[in-house]
Amino acid sequence: MSLEARVQAASTEFQKIQTELSGAVEARQRLDAQLSENEMVKKEFNQLTPNNTVYKMVGPVLVKQEQNEAKSNVDKRLDFIRSEIKRIEGQLKEVGEKSEKKKLEIVEMQAQMQQQKQVASGAPIIGVD
Structure with missing residues (x-):
């Protein structure tokens, strides 16, 4: 495979990684x-008295719900969301590292291509240190 074809393949892979990274960022924002x-709902629940009534929306209907059950559901949802955030953070780190590696790979290959073009044209090669 020619160097140009490898650069093109790496660039395509880099774009896929960027799309994956973008999806993970959107998931994190959601x-x-x-x-x-x-957390706001939990704060509101902490201000309730035993006399307050809690309703849960089921489709277009509000259904009465026990306070303890509602509080428990919110706590479970918060635990789940926090664990998903940790998972997505790990994914973001992994994909970010993969992206950086691929970017460096592309830059190196482009430098090699540039060097090959200079050699082919007979131009003097200037080293960069």
Whole structure:
């Protein structure tokens, strides 16, 4: 495979990695919004008295729900969201490292191509240290 073809293949792979990275960033942002929303709900629940009634929306209908059950559901949801954030953070780190590696690989190959063009044209090669 020629150097140009390898650069093209690496560039295509780099674009795929960037798309994957973008998807992970969007997922992280959605999780942050969900975390914030559920933390607000938990704050509201902490201000309730035993006399307050809690309703849960099921489709277009509000259904009465026990306070303890509602609080428990929010706590479980918060735990789940936090664990998903940790998972996505790991994915972001991994994909970011993969992206950086691929970018360096492309830069090296482009430098090799440039050097080959200089040799082919008979131009003097200037080393960069």
